Amino acid sequence: MITLATVSPCYNEEEVLRHSAERMTMLFQRMTAEGLISPDSMMVFVNDGSSDSTWDIIRALNRQNPQVRGINLARNVGHQNAIMAGMMTAMEWADAVVTLDADLQDDIECIPQMVKDFQEGYDIVYGVKVSRKADPLIKRLTAQAFYKLQASMGVESVFNHADFRLMSRRALRMLEGYGERNLYLRGLIPMIGLPSATVDDVIGERQAGTSRFTHRKMLHLALDGITSFSVKPLYSIIYLGIAFLFISFCIGLYVLRALLIGTAVSGWASLILSVWAVGGFILICVGITGVYIGKIYTEVKRRPLYNIQEIL
Numbered sequence: 001m002i003t004l005a006t007v008s009p010c011y012n013e014e015e016v017l018r019h020s021a022e023r024m025t026m027l028f029q030r031m032t033a034e035g036l037i038s039p040d041s042m043m044v045f046v047n048d049g050s051s052d053s054t055w056d057i058i059r060a061l062n063r064q065n066p067q068v069r070g071i072n073l074a075r076n077v078g079h080q081n082a083i084m085a086g087m088m089t090a091m092e093w094a095d096a097v098v099t100l101d102a103d104l105q106d107d108i109e110c111i112p113q114m115v116k117d118f119q120e121g122y123d124i125v126y127g128v129k130v131s132r133k134a135d136p137l138i139k140r141l142t143a144q145a146f147y148k149l150q151a152s153m154g155v156e157s158v159f160n161h162a163d164f165r166l167m168s169r170r171a172l173r174m175l176e177g178y179g180e181r182n183l184y185l186r187g188l189i190p191m192i193g194l195p196s197a198t199v200d201d202v203i204g205e206r207q208a209g210t211s212r213f214t215h216r217k218m219l220h221l222a223l224d225g226i227t228s229f230s231v232k233p234l235y236s237i238i239y240l241g242i243a244f245l246f247i248s249f250c251i252g253l254y255v256l257r258a259l260l261i262g263t264a265v266s267g268w269a270s271l272i273l274s275v276w277a278v279g280g281f282i283l284i285c286v287g288i289t290g291v292y293i294g295k296i297y298t299e300v301k302r303r304p305l306y307n308i309q310e311i312l
Contacts, residue, residue, distance in 0.1 A: 049076030
C-alpha cells in the first residue's frame with residue numbers, strides 16, 4: 001500500500017469545502033478497504049490567501065478528521081503557485097501526490113485507477129477530459145482553441161489536460177529542480193520525461209458556489225502557457241513585418257499606376273486607415289516583445305513563489 005496525498009488549492013471556497021472533504025473521506029475509506037492506499041493517506045487543502053472563512057473551515061476539518069491537513073499561504077499567489085506549494089510540502093508526507101481543484105469537478109473516481117497505474121510503474125498519470133458538458137459553452141470552445149494554439153506554437157502538453165494528475169515523489173523531486181518563476185505546470189511536467197499514463201476524466205457539475213478561476217485568470221494562464229515555452233510569437237513579428245513590406249510594395253505599385261493614368265484622388269481616409277492599422281500592429285508587436293522582457297525581469301529577481309504562514 002502507498003501513502004497518498006491529494007492537494008487542492010483553495011481561494012474563497014467556503015461553500016464547497018465541507019462537501020468536498022466528505023466526498024474525499026468516503027473515497028479514501030473505500031480505497032483503504034481495497035488495499036490501494038495506506039490509512040495514513042491524507043487530503044491537503046492549500047489556502048491561497050482567501051478573504052472568506054476558507055482557512056477557518058480547513059482548521060475545523062483538521063480537528064474533526066485526522067486525514068485532513070492544511071497549508072496557509074501568507075498571501076494570494078495564484079492557482080499554479082498554490083499547487084506547487086502543496087506538492088512540494090506533501091511530497092515529504094506521501095509516496096504520490098494527486099492534484100485536483102477543491103470543487104471536485106474532476107472525476108475523483110479516476111483516482112483509484114491513477115494509483116493502480118502508479119503501482120505499475122508510471123510516475124505521472126494525467127487526467128484527460130473526455131467530456132466537458134458541465135463546463136459553460138464559452139469555456140469549452142476557448143479551451144479547445146487554446147490547446148490547438150499551444151500545439152501549433154510547439155508547446156509540449158497533454159491535450160485536454162488541466163491540473164488533475166498524479167505524480168510520484170521521484171517526479172516531484174525532479175520538478176523541484178525547475179526554478180521557473182512563471183509557472184505553467186501543464187507544460188512543465190511533460191518535460192520531466194518519466195513514464196506516464198492517462199485516465200479519462202469526466203467533468204461534473206460544481207456542487208455549490210461559482211468558480212474562482214475567472215476569464216481574466218484563464219487568459220493570464222494561457223499567455224503564460226505560450227510565452228513560457230515558445231518563442232514563435234517573436235518570430236511571427238518578423239513574418240508580419242515582411243508581410244507588411246509586401247503590402248506596402250503592392251500599394252506603391254497601385255499609386256504609381258493611378259498617377260500614370262490620372263485616376264489618383266486626393267483624400268485622407270486611406271491614409272488615416274493605414275496609419276491606424278500599421279500603428280495597431282506595431283503596438284501588438286511591441287507588446288509581444290514586452291511580455292518576454294517582462295518574464296526575463298521576473299525570472300532574474302529569483303523571488304520565492306510562495307511563503308507558507310502555517311501548516312496543519
